[in-house]
Amino acid sequence: MDAIHFQAEVGSDNTIQVPEGVTLPAGLAEVTVMPVTNVGDSLPSGELPLVKREDYATTWEWLYAVGRQAETWDTDLPSDMAENHDFYAHGKPKE
Secondary structure: OOOOOOOOEEOOOOOEEOOOOOOOOOOOOOOOOOOOOOOOOOOOOOOOOOOOHHHOOOHHHHHHHHHHHHOOOOOOOOOOOOOOHHHHHHOOOOO
16 A cells, blocks of 8 residues: 555544545554644644645646745755755665
């Protein structure tokens, strides 16, 4: 099975609300939870400022918008991540 990636809200009772349109296969699955940070103080609880596919005429326009939006997100990734991917992902020597 290919990985399915989505953002969801975790309730106070530890339930995960799967977003509308996301279909998960029945059975055992590995789950990793990473809190979303810096999504904006003015947003209502649980609302994430994500680019929506239905707002764009073509998939390419949507992918471009997603990429442009991702460039604005504050991350704690190293500045040389792309250049030294194998070092960070696999422990190989830096180039």
